[in-house]
Amino acid sequence: MTTELTAPRAAASAQRARRRRAWTPYALVTPAVAYLALVFVTAMLLVVSYSTRRESTAALTAPLDLSTWSGYLSDGYYWGVLGTTLRIALEVVVLTLLVAYPTAWLLSRMRRGVRFAAAVLVLFSPVLVSVVVRSYGWILLLADNGPIAAMSPVGLLYHEAGVVIALIHVELPFAVFPLMTVMSGLPGRVLEAAADLGAGPLQRFRRVVLPLSLPGVVAAAQIVFALTVSAFATPALLGGGRVQVLSELIYANIAQLSWPLAAVQAIVLLAVSLTVLATFNVLNRRVEAGRRGGTR
Amino acid sequence: MTVEERLDVSCRRLCKRFADVIVVDDVDLDIRSGEFFSLLGPSGCGKTTTLRMLAGLEHPSSGTILLGGQDITQVPAHRRATNLVFQQGALFPHLTVAENVEFGLRAERLDRAEARKRAGEMLELVGLAHLRDRRPAQLSGGQAQRIAIARALVKRPPVLLLDEPLSALDLKLQVHMRRELKNLQRELGTTFVCVTHNQTEALEMSDRLAVMNGGRIEQVGTGPEIYLRPASRFVASFIGETNFVEGRVMRGTGDRVILDAGGFVVEARHGDVAAEPGGRASVMVRPESIELHTEGRTGPNNARGTVADLLYLGNTMRYVVELDGGPGVTVDTRPTLRPIAAGTPVTASWPVDAAVLLPAGQEPPDDH
Amino acid sequence: MRAGRWLAAVWLTAVLGFVLAPLVVVLVGSFSASGGRAFPPDGLTLRWYGEVFRHEPFRTGLINSLLVAAVATILALSIGTAAAYAVDRHRFPGRAALRALFIAPLSVPRIVIGFALFVLLVTAAPRFYGSVAGVALAHGLILLPFVVSIVGAALAGLDPALEEAGRDLGLGPFATFRRVTLPQLRIGLTTAGVFAFVTSFDEVDTSIFLIRPGQSTLPIEMFLYLEQSQDPTLAALSAILIGFSVAAVALLAVVAGSGGLLRALGTGTRR
Numbered sequence: 001m002t003t004e005l006t007a008p009r010a011a012a013s014a015q016r017a018r019r020r021r022a023w024t025p026y027a028l029v030t031p032a033v034a035y036l037a038l039v040f041v042t043a044m045l046l047v048v049s050y051s052t053r054r055e056s057t058a059a060l061t062a063p064l065d066l067s068t069w070s071g072y073l074s075d076g077y078y079w080g081v082l083g084t085t086l087r088i089a090l091e092v093v094v095l096t097l098l099v100a101y102p103t104a105w106l107l108s109r110m111r112r113g114v115r116f117a118a119a120v121l122v123l124f125s126p127v128l129v130s131v132v133v134r135s136y137g138w139i140l141l142l143a144d145n146g147p148i149a150a151m152s153p154v155g156l157l158y159h160e161a162g163v164v165i166a167l168i169h170v171e172l173p174f175a176v177f178p179l180m181t182v183m184s185g186l187p188g189r190v191l192e193a194a195a196d197l198g199a200g201p202l203q204r205f206r207r208v209v210l211p212l213s214l215p216g217v218v219a220a221a222q223i224v225f226a227l228t229v230s231a232f233a234t235p236a237l238l239g240g241g242r243v244q245v246l247s248e249l250i251y252a253n254i255a256q257l258s259w260p261l262a263a264v265q266a267i268v269l270l271a272v273s274l275t276v277l278a279t280f281n282v283l284n285r286r287v288e289a290g291r292r293g294g295t296r
Numbered sequence: 297m298t299v300e301e302r303l304d305v306s307c308r309r310l311c312k313r314f315a316d317v318i319v320v321d322d323v324d325l326d327i328r329s330g331e332f333f334s335l336l337g338p339s340g341c342g343k344t345t346t347l348r349m350l351a352g353l354e355h356p357s358s359g360t361i362l363l364g365g366q367d368i369t370q371v372p373a374h375r376r377a378t379n380l381v382f383q384q385g386a387l388f389p390h391l392t393v394a395e396n397v398e399f400g401l402r403a404e405r406l407d408r409a410e411a412r413k414r415a416g417e418m419l420e421l422v423g424l425a426h427l428r429d430r431r432p433a434q435l436s437g438g439q440a441q442r443i444a445i446a447r448a449l450v451k452r453p454p455v456l457l458l459d460e461p462l463s464a465l466d467l468k469l470q471v472h473m474r475r476e477l478k479n480l481q482r483e484l485g486t487t488f489v490c491v492t493h494n495q496t497e498a499l500e501m502s503d504r505l506a507v508m509n510g511g512r513i514e515q516v517g518t519g520p521e522i523y524l525r526p527a528s529r530f531v532a533s534f535i536g537e538t539n540f541v542e543g544r545v546m547r548g549t550g551d552r553v554i555l556d557a558g559g560f561v562v563e564a565r566h567g568d569v570a571a572e573p574g575g576r577a578s579v580m581v582r583p584e585s586i587e588l589h590t591e592g593r594t595g596p597n598n599a600r601g602t603v604a605d606l607l608y609l610g611n612t613m614r615y616v617v618e619l620d621g622g623p624g625v626t627v628d629t630r631p632t633l634r635p636i637a638a639g640t641p642v643t644a645s646w647p648v649d650a651a652v653l654l655p656a657g658q659e660p661p662d663d664h
Numbered sequence: 665m666r667a668g669r670w671l672a673a674v675w676l677t678a679v680l681g682f683v684l685a686p687l688v689v690v691l692v693g694s695f696s697a698s699g700g701r702a703f704p705p706d707g708l709t710l711r712w713y714g715e716v717f718r719h720e721p722f723r724t725g726l727i728n729s730l731l732v733a734a735v736a737t738i739l740a741l742s743i744g745t746a747a748a749y750a751v752d753r754h755r756f757p758g759r760a761a762l763r764a765l766f767i768a769p770l771s772v773p774r775i776v777i778g779f780a781l782f783v784l785l786v787t788a789a790p791r792f793y794g795s796v797a798g799v800a801l802a803h804g805l806i807l808l809p810f811v812v813s814i815v816g817a818a819l820a821g822l823d824p825a826l827e828e829a830g831r832d833l834g835l836g837p838f839a840t841f842r843r844v845t846l847p848q849l850r851i852g853l854t855t856a857g858v859f860a861f862v863t864s865f866d867e868v869d870t871s872i873f874l875i876r877p878g879q880s881t882l883p884i885e886m887f888l889y890l891e892q893s894q895d896p897t898l899a900a901l902s903a904i905l906i907g908f909s910v911a912a913v914a915l916l917a918v919v920a921g922s923g924g925l926l927r928a929l930g931t932g933t934r935r
Contacts, residue, residue, distance in 0.1 A: 024837070028750035029762055031743040032808065040769055040805050042788070043780035050783055103679045106672050121913070122680050128909040129687060130866040132886045133902040137686025139894060140693055169686065172679075189386035192353050195373040196380045197400030197451065204374075207399070211390045230773030233868040237890055247775040247869070254782065254873060263783070266776045273773050 051263035068260040072268075078249075082268065085245040088160065088235070089228040092167045096175045096224050097217065099168065104179035104216070105209070108186070124173045131170060135237040138166040142238070158240035166238045167228055174227060175220040182216030214287050222280035226273055246272075302487050303364035303377075303454035304329040305350060310359035312345050312511075319345045321511035323359070329454075332481050332488045334498040337508035338534065344459055346508070347491045351380045351457050364454065374403070379448035381458040385440040387432035393443055394419070394428040400451045418450040419443075421480075438469045445477075449484070456481075458490040462497060474500050495535045499523065507531045524582075529654050532580040539586070539625040540654075541579045545571045553653055554596065555579060559621035563596035564651035571653060578654045583628040585650030588615060588636060593643040597651060601625075603640050617644055687906060694899035712900035721878070722901060725885035731796045732871075732881055733864040736803035740860055744811030745853065749841075751812070752819040753827075763812075770809040777805055778870035785874065794876030802870050807860040814859065818852025819845075862912055 050056075054065045072078050103123070110116045126134055141148055142156040142165065149156055156162040186209070194204045232247040239248070246269050253262035305327040312320040320342040327333045335343040348354040350361060352373035360369045368376060379400070387396050394415055401411035419425040422442040432440060441461060448456055461477070462470045478501045481488045492498050498505050499519040506516045507530075515527040526532035529540070543555035543562055553571050555562040557579075564579045571577050592600070601619040608614075613631040618624050625644060636642060697707030716722055744766075750756075751763050769777065781802040785793040792798035822845070830844035831837070868883045875884050889898055 022756070025750035025754035025756045025759075028746040028754075032747035032766060032812075033762070035739075035743060035804065036765060036768075036808070039781070039784065039801055040777075043777075043784035044772075046783045046787060047776070047780045099679060099682075102675060106676055119676060119680060123683055125909070125913065126683060126687065128862055128866075128912055129906055130868075130883050130886070130902075132866075132868060132883050132890065133690060133905055134686050136886075136890055136894070136898055136902060137688075137690045139890070140689045140899075141686055166686075169682065172683065187386065189382050189384070190388060192351075192373070193380070193382055193386040193388070193447075194399070194403075196351055196353065196376075196378075197447065198374050198403040199399070200374050200403075203403055207403075208388060208390075212388075226771075226773075230775055230869075232775045232872070233887060237887070247773070250775055250779055251872060254779065259783065262779055266779045269773055270776050273776075274771060277771055 047263045047266055050259050051267055053260045056257050056259035068264050072261065072264045078265075081244050081246055081249055082272075084160075084243070085229060085247075086272070088164060088167070088243075088245060089225050091164050092171060092228045093221050093224045095164065096168050096171050097220060100172055100175035100179055100220060101213075101217070104176045104183055105213075107176070108180050108183035109188075123176060126169065127173050131233045132237070134169060135166055135234050138162065138169065138238060142166075157238065158242045160239075160243050162238045163235045163243050166234050167231060170231070170234055171224045171227055174223045178219035178223065179213065179216040182213050182219075186212050215284060218280055218284045218287055222277060222284070225276050225280070229272055229276065230269055302329045302485055305378075305455055305487065305489065306362040307346070307350075308360045308362070310346065310349060310361065311357045312342070312349060312354060313357045319511055320349070320356075323508075323511075323513055325506060325513065325516070327455075327487060327489055328504075329364075329487050330485050331503040332478065332490070332501055334490045334492055334502040334505040335508055336492055336495060336498040336505050336534075339493055341508040342511040343491045343493075343508045347380070347457050347459055347489065350455075350489065351378055352376045353380070377453055378455045378457055379451050379453040381441075381444050381448050381456065381461050383460045384464050385432070385444035387435075387440055387443060387447070389432050391431075392428065393424070393430050393432070393435070396432070396443060397447045397450050400447060404451075414450055415446075418446045421449075422446045437465050438473065441465065441473065445480070449480075449486070453486065455487040455489060458488060460491055460493070463492070463494070470494075470497070477501060499535075507534060509534070525652060526580060526654070529578065529580075532652070532654060537583045537626055537628070539581045539583060539623075541581065541623065541625075541651075543577060543579065545573050545575050545577050547573055552648065553577075557599070557622055559619065560599040561596045562651060563648050564653045565649060566653055569653045569655050580652045580654055581625070581646050581650055583614070583626040584612075586625065586627045586644050586646045588617070588627055588629065589643045589645060590636065590640060591643070593645060597648065598643050598645045599625075600641065600643050603636050603638050603642055605638060606635055608635075617642060619644065690899050690902045691906065693896050694903040696896050696899070712896040713904075715897040716901045716904065719897060721880070721885045721889075722882065724878070725880055725882035728796055728799075728880065729865050729882040732799045732803060733861045735796065735800035736807055736864045737857055737860040739800065739804040740807035740811045741853065741857055744808050744856075745815050745849075747808075748812045748815040748819060749845075752816050753824070766812040767809045769805045774806060774867070774869035775873075777802060778873035781805075781870065782873040794874065794879050799871050799874045799881065800864075802874055803864040803867055806867065806870060807863060810860055810863065811856045814856040815849065815852050818849050818855075822848055858912060858915065862909070 051068060052064050052066060053062055054067055107116065107119060107123075110119070139157060140146060142162045143149065144157065146157075152161075154161050156165070190212070191204060191208060194208045199207060230247055231245070232251065235243055235245045236248050236251070239245070246265060250262045250265045250269065253259070253265065305325070307323050307325040310320055310323040310325075311318065323342075323346060325346075335346060337343045345354055349356050352368075352371060352375075356369060360367055362368070363377065388399065391399065394412070397415035397418055398411045401414060402408070406414075416425065416428070419428055422445060424439060424442055424446070427435065427439060427443075432443075435443065441464070445458075445461070458477075462473050465473060474497055477488075477490075481501075490498075490501065499522075502519060504516065504518050505522060507514045507522060509530050515522055515531045517525075522531060523535055526535070532538045532540075541555075541557050541562055543557035546554045546556050546561075548554070548566060548571055551566045553564055553566050555564065555577060562579050569577075588603075599619045599622065601617045601622070603615055604618045604624065605616040606613060607616075608631060611631070612628045613635055615627040615629065615636065616624055617627055627644060694712055695708045695710070696712075697709045747762070747766055751759055751766070781798070782793075785798050789798075792801070826848070827840055827844055830840040835843060866883055867881070868887055871881050871884050872887065875881065880888075886898060886901065
């Protein structure tokens with residue numbers, strides 16, 4: 001049959017096929033692009049638009065009004081909440097890394113067997129358990145009449161310490177994972193080489209393990225910071241209204257029908273998140289570039 | 297540069313078990329100071345584990361390791377004077393070439409200027425001073441291996457350990473690096489202990505070598521000793537091409553022994569192998585020791601047969617000859633334009649010195 | 665050396681204990697006879713499990729959650745797989761920008777997505793506010809980046825020569841996708857699907873902006889219940905959900921091997 005195909009017809013068919021190939025990817029992405037444009041982009045633009053109004057009920061065409069912004073930025077209370085949000089995020093990042101780093105190291109050096117599989121499964125199992133359930137568990141554990149409160153010198157439940165503890169629990173798997181990935185890629189031979197060349201355990205850590213696992217540290221800090229700064233359910237439940245973070249204010253303002261204020265806060269939260277992500281991306285690129293030493 | 301001292305290394309009854317598997321089984325070794333010594337064997341024979349125990353990276357299950365007569369069995373790797381060249385270099389990916397070479401000097405708290413100077417000298421010695429600011433990811437395989445050698449040698453170890461140092465390189469580079477390693481060792485006078493599975497590499501570089509199999513040492517000796525006088529069937533077949541002839545011992549006279557191999561009589565060198573008249577024994581003959589004659593011949597070490605196949609291998613012509621009533625043997629001869637055609641009756645002959653009696657009662661080795 | 669190993673065991677045990685503690689306390693609490701939140705409990709009962717099923721909002725919440733998760737997963741899986749295939753298997757202008765767009769919702773805090781969708785629904789489609797469709801539409805945004813990443817990774821691990829072989833043997837583009845590509849993507853799609861379903865099912869931060877009283881998802885009902893009271897009914901419900909999570913992990917482990925779960929988590933951590 002192909003032998004019957006004369007040259008011009010073959011060329012025309014090839015051209016048709018080429019044209020179809022050129023359009024295929026665009027056809028395939030159309031649903032996703034339409035969805036993101038109509039829902040995601042429109043919604044985000046609406047948030048920006050709401051932040052420039054005085055009242056929730058103001059018409060879309062109402063003139064630009066930046067009084068909500070100026071009110072927000074000049075109010076010390078809101079700066080205080082932003083400060084609390086960032087402080088909690090920072091505390092959670094540092095403490096989570098302190099727990100996650102040695103844990104990831106031990107797991108990455110463990111022989112792949114039943115005990116390794118069990119440890120990994122236990123460590124990552126909370127990811128699939130609702131954050132509400134986990135927060136509830138911490139409420140029971142940290143309650144004033146609970147087993148831990150008696151030993152604690154500071155207030156736990158409905159205090160910042162309780163929020164931080166529960167958040168470490170929530171973010172721990174997200175910190176262990178990138179650390180473990182980087183550390184598992186660190187060949188044992190390199191550590192042996194360091195020992196063979198006379199480096200003791202401390203020197204091996206400081207001069208080989210730490211610099212080589214730095215990308216994992218950066219990645220872990222980035223994820224934990226981004227997730228913590230925007231966490232809602234855990235601080236709301238364990239803070240009991242006494243520990244106020246940005247995300248809680250956004251939710252509270254919906255209930256009070258202060259949509260423009262909520263919009264301003266949402267934009268601030270988004271800006272903080274994106275700044276953190278971008279900063280860590282730059283850091284990460286530095287670390288990676290330092291390792292590769294430019295192009296080959 | 298010169299080495300302050302060179303030392304000998306010994307193992308006494310060294311054993312290593314992983315769970316239930318015995319990887320190194322009762323190994324005794326005496327490596328002389330200043331020699332190039334190789335541990336040769338198939339993969340899984342325990343040679344790398346032995347080397348890693350010398351480096352202190354693996355703890356022996358039992359036995360002792362002596363360095364210059366001192367027991368270092370319990371000394372951890374970072375306090376041992378030996379240094380190791382790892383299989384694929386194991387260069388630190390986050391450090392430059394110069395920083396890699398300085399690493400070991402800085403670990404012993406040598407001051408920065410002195411470390412830099414010595415690392416520079418070492419890089420000159422391996423001919424890669426111009427790469428000092430590169431990262432390992434930017435090096436070719438051969439360059440990385442040279443840096444790994446420099447990184448270990450800069451510490452002026454009395455003994456340098458090398459774990460398959462050339463296996464990651466392409467063949468041409470391997471051949472070049474063999475010569476370079478040997479020259480380096482001669483120049484420095486350091487004791488080199490090299491692990492390899494490549495017999496050509498071991499024969500070319502080593503002053504002496506040990507052949508290992510199944511965690512045990514089969515034979516220790518110089519290259520020619522091992523090739524021409526293998527102590528076991530395994531050594532004979534692991535190194536080079538070999539023919540085995542089985543037979544019944546008729547009598548022994550002085551350092552000779554006479555065997556009945558079925559259709560023909562074999563006269564072989566005795567060596568240290570005991571051969572009881574009436575018992576079964578095998579004899580090894582290398583293919584290049586055998587000559588083919590188209591006219592009939594009689595007497596010991598003349599076996600009649602027929603050419604079954606011939607292969608032209610460039611610098612040799614290889615014949616496969618079916619002996620009458622006996623096994624097939626491989627014969628390597630210098631190539632000629634008029635080879636003996638398949639099907640031609642021939643006599644295969646070899647000198648007494650080329651026939652080596654092997655200890656009986658050994659399983660034939662499997663593939664290697 | 666031995667001391668180091670001992671220390672390592674103690675550390676790992678302590679960390680795993682920390683990870684399991686709140687889950688264990690919930691499981692134990694669900695059998696607690698006393699109504700309060702006393703721990704350890706002073707008696708055992710199954711009463712609270714009965715209460716779970718008698719509590720009307722939990723029942724409607726469960727149905728809504730399952731519906732939302734199903735709709736959102738199907739939505740994200742269908743358009744996400746097509747998008748991943750286009751971005752991964754074709755070279756065309758704008759490809760990098762589109763890839764960035766598909767991953768973009770990952771960098772936006774969920775609470776912001778929730779608020780933004782709330783504003784959008786109330787302004788443009790009030791009919792959908794407080795409906796399963798509205799919540800699913802929001803969850804789809806959260807799930808899409810996961811699907812594109814996981815399916816994209818699965819596609820990247822596929823030998824393009826197999827598709828070329830399919831075409832060479834006479835299959836058209838669609839038949840090639842259906843009979844060559846799709847069967848090999850099974851593990852990737854299952855991983856993405858299970859991960860998406862569980863993520864949507866557990867979602868709080870976005871959903872809380874989009875529900876109407878009496879017409880809510882299960883985690884939101886639990887959240888609101890928890891704000892009011894902490895009796896063991898919630899512990900019993902949590903215990904049931906933990907059981908389902910264990911089943912989901914087991915399912916994933918069987919279908920994808922433990923590597924699949926870790927890969928999914930790896931995508932999740934890219935947020």
